[in-house]
Amino acid sequence: MKIKQISFTRYVAVLLVAFGITMPTLADVCKNVTFRAHNTTGTDMKIYSVRYRDYSSGNTEALQEEYLPAINCAHGSDCFSDPQNLGSAFEPRENHNLANFSFKYAYWTTTGWGPKKWSSERYNSNMTCTNGRTYGTFNVP
Helix, strand or coil: CCCCCCCHHHHHHHHHHHCCCCCCCHHHCEEEEEEEEEECCCCCEEEEEEEEEECCCCCCCCEEEEEEEEEEECCCCEEECCCEEECCCCCCCCCCEEEEEEEEEEEEECCEECCCEECCCECCCCCECCCCCEEEEEEEC
């Protein structure tokens, strides 16, 4: 009698299929989301990241942070992030209610860029994350 060895990965895959368990996919990621901020600091600023709460995740206390390529924003201007994909295959965001947005920013001083700090939390009336959505305009700070 010949015994075939099955790899652990193949064994797990067979069990998942047998029990009808599916893995999350990237389809659950909220794609091409942009953020719009209005600079009210009185000087130029840079935005480094955005933080928010996912009210559909079951853990409304956890803050999610998305790092952004530094956004230069002149005083009094509206500034947009590059499109971001929010979430992952294991932390879906599409069609989730996102709120309590805040931005990590620094503003220009007479001696250079000041320390990075968080703006106060801002809200949107419609919180549902959909592909291609722009959140904002949020006044920073």
